Amino acid sequence: MSTIPDQHYIDKILQGETKAFAVLVDRYKDMIFTLALKIVKHREEAEEVAQDTFIKIYNSLSKFKGDSKFSTWIYKIAYNTCLDRLKKSKKEENTISIDEFSAHLIKTMDNALSALEDKERKQTIQNCLNLLPSEENFLLTLFYFEDQSLEEIGKIMNINANNVKVKLFRSRQKLAVILKKQLEPEIIECYERK
Numbered sequence: 001m002s003t004i005p006d007q008h009y010i011d012k013i014l015q016g017e018t019k020a021f022a023v024l025v026d027r028y029k030d031m032i033f034t035l036a037l038k039i040v041k042h043r044e045e046a047e048e049v050a051q052d053t054f055i056k057i058y059n060s061l062s063k064f065k066g067d068s069k070f071s072t073w074i075y076k077i078a079y080n081t082c083l084d085r086l087k088k089s090k091k092e093e094n095t096i097s098i099d100e101f102s103a104h105l106i107k108t109m110d111n112a113l114s115a116l117e118d119k120e121r122k123q124t125i126q127n128c129l130n131l132l133p134s135e136e137n138f139l140l141t142l143f144y145f146e147d148q149s150l151e152e153i154g155k156i157m158n159i160n161a162n163n164v165k166v167k168l169f170r171s172r173q174k175l176a177v178i179l180k181k182q183l184e185p186e187i188i189e190c191y192e193r194k
Helices: 006-014 018-040 043-063 070-088 100-114 118-130 134-145 150-157 161-182 185-192
Strands: none
Touching: 006 018, 006 043, 006 070, 018 043, 018 070, 043 070, 118 134, 118 161, 134 150, 134 161, 150 161
16 A cells, blocks of 8 residues: 555546546545455445445545545545435344444444454454354354354354344443543544544
8 A cells, every 4th residue: 555645646636637646546545445345245235335435435435535545535435325225125134223323333333443453453453352252252253253144143143133133232332431441532522533
């Protein structure tokens, strides 16, 4: 990856040099595709979501004010594009159906974590998971890292899918509290203001 900052290319694009957008696409295409694939679960749909995301990024580039890292801003656009796709497809995504408080807290944690380097983020999550009781650690690992469905986890843990959903909800809440304690307060404050 080039050491030239994203803002350099953003400025060029806003000045009319549209070819500079290719550099940003190249920098972030893998991240956006990976996120989309984890959420929509189908390769073709993930590719479409990634394309839609880059169109939205390009059309909204003038709205980027630099209040957060550019990667955080596009991560949010990609995430919302994925959610729009799920709604459009009328698919239920169980990871989304949690109450407002937890949704805000988890989204805050996701945004704060995305500001960290990928390796550091994975290590931070793993350290926090290790602070949870083993059943909750196992459940979250299956769901987030092994991409197992609620039904598959239910079969593995010998409980029904609704119980998995409830346990997953509670485990997420506990993990969010642990993450909040572990992360630097200024990172959290930055994203809570949004």
